Amino acid sequence: MKATMQLHPILAALRRHKMATLLIVLQIALTLAVVSNALFIVKTRVVHLSRPSGTDEAHLFAIDNQWIDQPEVSHIHAQMRADLVTLRGLPDVRDAFATQGYPFGGGGRVIRIKRRIEQTAKPQLAFTYFSDEHTLDTFGLKLVAGRNFRADEIGSLGPNDKVVPAVIIITRNLAHKLFPDGSAMGQRIYLRDDGPSTIIGMVDRLQGSYAGSGTRSIDEDTVLVPALRASPDDGVVYLVRAQAGRLAAVLQSAPAALLAQNRMRLISPEDGVVTLAQARAKAYATDRGVAIMMGAICVLLLLATAGGTVGLSSFWVGQRRRSIGVRRALGATRGDILRYFQTENALIVGIGVALGVALGIAANLSLMTHYELPRMPLWLLGVGALLLWLLGQLAVFGPARRAAAVLPVEATRSV
Amino acid sequence: MFAYYLDLALRSFRRSKALTALVIVLMGCGVATCMVSFAVFRAAAADPIPWKSNQLFVPQIDNFGPAHNWKGEPPILLSYTDAMALLHARQAKRQVLIYGSKWTLLPDDARQPPFPQEGDAVSSDFFAMFDARFRYGGGWSVHDDDQRAAVVVISSALNQKLFGGADSVGREISLDAHVYRIVGVLDDWEPRPRFFDVASTYYPFDHPRQLYLPFSRAIDLQKATSGQFYCSTNTVDPDLPDWSSVLHSECAWIAAWVELPTRTDAARYRDWLRNYAAEQQRLGRFAWPPNVRLSDVMQWLHQDNFYVIPKASELSMIVSVSFLLICLVNVIGLMLARFMRRAPEIGVRRALGASRGVIYRQFLTEAAAIGLAGGVLGLLLTALGMAGIGKVFEPEIARQARLDASLFLLTVLVAVLATLIAALYPTWRAAQVQPAWQLKSNG
Numbered sequence: 001m002k003a004t005m006q007l008h009p010i011l012a013a014l015r016r017h018k019m020a021t022l023l024i025v026l027q028i029a030l031t032l033a034v035v036s037n038a039l040f041i042v043k044t045r046v047v048h049l050s051r052p053s054g055t056d057e058a059h060l061f062a063i064d065n066q067w068i069d070q071p072e073v074s075h076i077h078a079q080m081r082a083d084l085v086t087l088r089g090l091p092d093v094r095d096a097f098a099t100q101g102y103p104f105g106g107g108g109r110v111i112r113i114k115r116r117i118e119q120t121a122k123p124q125l126a127f128t129y130f131s132d133e134h135t136l137d138t139f140g141l142k143l144v145a146g147r148n149f150r151a152d153e154i155g156s157l158g159p160n161d162k163v164v165p166a167v168i169i170i171t172r173n174l175a176h177k178l179f180p181d182g183s184a185m186g187q188r189i190y191l192r193d194d195g196p197s198t199i200i201g202m203v204d205r206l207q208g209s210y211a212g213s214g215t216r217s218i219d220e221d222t223v224l225v226p227a228l229r230a231s232p233d234d235g236v237v238y239l240v241r242a243q244a245g246r247l248a249a250v251l252q253s254a255p256a257a258l259l260a261q262n263r264m265r266l267i268s269p270e271d272g273v274v275t276l277a278q279a280r281a282k283a284y285a286t287d288r289g290v291a292i293m294m295g296a297i298c299v300l301l302l303l304a305t306a307g308g309t310v311g312l313s314s315f316w317v318g319q320r321r322r323s324i325g326v327r328r329a330l331g332a333t334r335g336d337i338l339r340y341f342q343t344e345n346a347l348i349v350g351i352g353v354a355l356g357v358a359l360g361i362a363a364n365l366s367l368m369t370h371y372e373l374p375r376m377p378l379w380l381l382g383v384g385a386l387l388l389w390l391l392g393q394l395a396v397f398g399p400a401r402r403a404a405a406v407l408p409v410e411a412t413r414s415v
Numbered sequence: 416m417f418a419y420y421l422d423l424a425l426r427s428f429r430r431s432k433a434l435t436a437l438v439i440v441l442m443g444c445g446v447a448t449c450m451v452s453f454a455v456f457r458a459a460a461a462d463p464i465p466w467k468s469n470q471l472f473v474p475q476i477d478n479f480g481p482a483h484n485w486k487g488e489p490p491i492l493l494s495y496t497d498a499m500a501l502l503h504a505r506q507a508k509r510q511v512l513i514y515g516s517k518w519t520l521l522p523d524d525a526r527q528p529p530f531p532q533e534g535d536a537v538s539s540d541f542f543a544m545f546d547a548r549f550r551y552g553g554g555w556s557v558h559d560d561d562q563r564a565a566v567v568v569i570s571s572a573l574n575q576k577l578f579g580g581a582d583s584v585g586r587e588i589s590l591d592a593h594v595y596r597i598v599g600v601l602d603d604w605e606p607r608p609r610f611f612d613v614a615s616t617y618y619p620f621d622h623p624r625q626l627y628l629p630f631s632r633a634i635d636l637q638k639a640t641s642g643q644f645y646c647s648t649n650t651v652d653p654d655l656p657d658w659s660s661v662l663h664s665e666c667a668w669i670a671a672w673v674e675l676p677t678r679t680d681a682a683r684y685r686d687w688l689r690n691y692a693a694e695q696q697r698l699g700r701f702a703w704p705p706n707v708r709l710s711d712v713m714q715w716l717h718q719d720n721f722y723v724i725p726k727a728s729e730l731s732m733i734v735s736v737s738f739l740l741i742c743l744v745n746v747i748g749l750m751l752a753r754f755m756r757r758a759p760e761i762g763v764r765r766a767l768g769a770s771r772g773v774i775y776r777q778f779l780t781e782a783a784a785i786g787l788a789g790g791v792l793g794l795l796l797t798a799l800g801m802a803g804i805g806k807v808f809e810p811e812i813a814r815q816a817r818l819d820a821s822l823f824l825l826t827v828l829v830a831v832l833a834t835l836i837a838a839l840y841p842t843w844r845a846a847q848v849q850p851a852w853q854l855k856s857n858g
Contacts (some may be wrong), residue, residue: 019840027741034737041730068519068529160656235638255508259528266519266533290727297738300444304738307437310746314435315752367771372729 017316021348023344024312028352031305033359037367038294040376045287054104054205054220055278056140059242060093062102062253064274066235066266073158076230080265086261087238088134090253092246095138097234098228099130101209104279108209108238111163111223114190115178123339126174126210128163131224136169138241139206144172144186146201157383159231164194167226169201174221191223216298216413235266240245247275249346250318313341313399324403325410334404337378341400342393349392360384417780424781431753434784438749440833442789445742445795447831448735454797454822455804456732456813459620460716463606471544471672472681473565473614474501474608474688477706479674480663483647489706491614492668495634497691498669499819502538506687507673508680509540512630514669515616517640522577532573533591533641534626535612536633541598542568543612544674550574552599555629563635568599568627573840590626590634607815610712613746615670618643620815633653634662644668685709743837750841758848765850777825778842779835786834790827797826 014021029045039310065083068234087096101107103157112123127134134153137144146169153167176182188196206222230236242250254266267273317324324337364376429434462468476497484490493501497680498512513648514536532574541547543552551574555566567588574583587594608619616622631732637658646653646666655661675681692705754761763772796816804813 020748021750023744023751027744027748030737030741030744034741038734066517066519066531068521072766104858158653162654263528266529266531269528286727290730293727293731294734297448297734300448301738301741304441304444304745307441308748311434311437311745311749312752316755318756320479 001262005356007343007347010340012346014344014348016072016332020312020316020351024309024348025352025355026248027308028307028349029359031301031390032353032381032384033363035298035301035387036356036360036376036381037326037363038256038298040364040409041367041373042291042294043380044373045291049287049291050285051207052205053207053276053280054141054203054239055103055207055276055407056137057103057280059244060102060139061242061247061251061254061273061275062105062279063236063238063240063258063267064272065238065258067232068266069266070232071264073230073232076232076236077156077228077266078405080145080230080263082262083238083258085136086257087240087254090257092243092250093240094243095134095238096238097132097138098238099135100229100237101129102236102237102239102279103207103209103275104276104283106209107239108298108324110218113174113178113223113318115187115191117190123216124174126170126179127210127218127222128223128225129206130157130227130229131169131207132226132228135224136203138239140241141203141206142256143169143201144204146199149224150200155227157229159233161229162192162194163227164192165194165197165225165227166201167200168197169224170199170206171204171206171220171222172202174223175202176197177221191225208220211276252274259310302387302391306391309392309395310398313345313396316404317341317399320403321406321410324406325408325412328406328408329411330331337404337406341396341403345392345396345400346389349389353388356388357381357385366394374388417818421778421784424784427717427753427757428785434749434753435464437715437798438746438753438785439788439792441742441749442786442830442834443616443792445739446629446789446793446826446833447800449739449823450793450797450826451800451804451816452728452731453825454801454818455813456728457822458813459608459728463610464712464715466690467546467674470674470676472507472675472709473715474671474673474684475708475710476688477691477703478667478701479647480513480701480703485648487706489708490645490648492645492664492667492685493669493671495662495669496665498671500691501671501673504687504691509544509674509682510538511544511611511672511761512538513541513543513611513615514630514633514638514640515612515624515637516628516633517641518590518626518628519592521592522780523589532620532625534628535564535615535624536630537627538630538639540674541627543610544672544682545606548602548604549628550600550602551567551582552597553815554627555598560629560631563632564600565593565631565632566594566629568601570601570605570623570625570797571603572623572624574600582691590628591638593636594630608716610716611670612642612829613670613716614643615640615668619723637647642668642669681709681780717829739833743833746837747840750838751844752783754841754845757845761845761848762850765848771846774846774848775842777837780839782834782842783831784830785838787827789834790830793826794823797822 053332059312071079084098087093094169100109108129110125110129111128113126114123131149133149133151134147149167149169155165162172170184178184178189185198185309187199189199190196205220206223208219210219240250240254251273256272258267327337359378360381363374367373368375463469475489476493477484478489478494478497479710494605502510502512516534516536518532519529521700539555539557540709547554550571552566555564556686560564567590568584574580577583577588578586583597583600586597588597605623609624610619612624613619644666646664653664655664655666669777675684687703688707688709692707692840693699695701696704753853764774801816801818
């Protein structure tokens, strides 16, 4: 009731300070537009930062092994088998297998999966990892259904051989996309038209090898292909899982053991051995950087807006000391004066917020087209608006209290 | 007179310390945020070869067709078929083919482990086209290209590592177990970004090239690309069982550049490209009308379909400019408060004969002084920010960003100019103060 009675004098006063009012409104609007969009960008980035890969990342590392002098494929196969025996025999190694890529590290392949050869609907895309019977233990994956590969199911592939495995293990996510009714186990699907692959197992979760935004929709759709692939050009990636607490030791001993076994290989001293923790940090470095920067700018912005509000409100209070004195002399209580300034601020911020919501949506729409950002949820704007409104009330409180402290006798003084 | 205005400004700073400090801090923060973002943006977006960036062009030929290209744009690289056609047509002053590759360097000393080196397979015009600077020797000839000669140009870093920086021209190194004769050692020549590699490698800012070998020889050795290789933008690559099928495929993996000194040359080349594509259509290889592009260096680096400038850098530029804008709006309000508080003083000065122009000069001087203070604070904050950008942006790019003299000047200039602009309206209001009215209301 009191608030509505106060609206008229507030509006009258604001009309006398059109420019100053406009400036605060503009500032609130811009702040809301920028802060809501910046927070939204942070939100989209942070989601990926915290997503688990499904593996025992703390104990895993990858050795990128290149072959020298283009050896024969059969020779590479023999070497890879010998290497795996060497690695698995190391005292601090729990398990190891040979593949071509690893989560966050790139190098994986995308395949098209059809449920029937004659299918005309768009095939389902998925990532693959070459695997063997040690893959589940090395990654630290749990089977939620079915069984592991047997040693006799692991094929030998050359660089240009087609990938047509008889059996495969897939992730729960992919199983759900291929067979929404939950009947994936034992089904036959086609990675190529040459022959079907039977789904013999399902793991809970395993991230594909890319962390970029281009493949986000299939990040958790992964197929384990039971094969040892030898390629003179591409080399091989050995994924090794260390015993608990022994990672640091194995990082040194594993590549050394491989080189001692055979020198004709290349393990880059700079980036040939990468822990999954390092790979994750590197893959998400930009995302984290953007999140930090946007967060910092948001805090600065809110501080700037608060500072500006304090400054302008103080100025107003100073300018109106005389009229405040008159009002006090005419019987207005301290509470009335305090409420007057609080209401005035709420009104200005309210207008600013309304404008800011429109600006924020417009900014989001243009970011959507230029930076492939998703649509911003409206509640985020609501949170931003509430935050600004609270901040405004907090900022005006000091000046308003000083206004309330004006004595009625000031009415008789000149400014 | 100017000294008098400064004196007045100082007096007024003393009278409203909090308000002045607030304006200075706002300007400092706003300008510093912008400058840090700009330093990174500049490092990523600068013209890498300003003296001839409008003479170097990337030709694109759509061999994917409307069903497989990206939103109607031709692939950013060429197939081997088109690349060779372009090289042999010799329609430009110079033409270069490039693709990235990884080589294994086997040291003479058997106790030393072999180590990987990243190189570019390039055709002979490469060094002249991109004005590569040599410390020793030079590039190889077209004849070497034709002979698939086992020659190599190495970086100064590799020369340092292998030969202690001595003139190694004529000496030999073993790459992938083949012997190569060194014909040239580059100076510290490393354009950032490595614009000629942008499409063919994944890393325009890191993975510096240590080796340059003849393109024709790398093809002969069946050396696969270590960079991009794609055959469509919307389906999975086809089976390519052997090297010959790679060469005959419609997959894109070779970067091409042509040097066209004049506009007429560029126009003529564009016509030639279109005719070439039309010819392919007539031959039945393309089932679509010619779809070709010819972009110069800056057009190439700033196009939409791939990002040399990291999106994070562009986004941060947008956000920090918005931040400066909001700070400015804030500063306008605060300046208005500062100046209007002094209406009585202005009234007295006007009554004593000061013209509007004098008031303008006085208040703009004051604003410039505040801007300068904001600029100095901005410089400090910028320096602080530059120390921390490695944590926010990709380190390879952040390393390129520097606080140099031009950025130094720009920081102060932006701060002063921005504050002056922000002070325009408040100053105008101050100059409008009516002497009589002010004196009376104070009477």
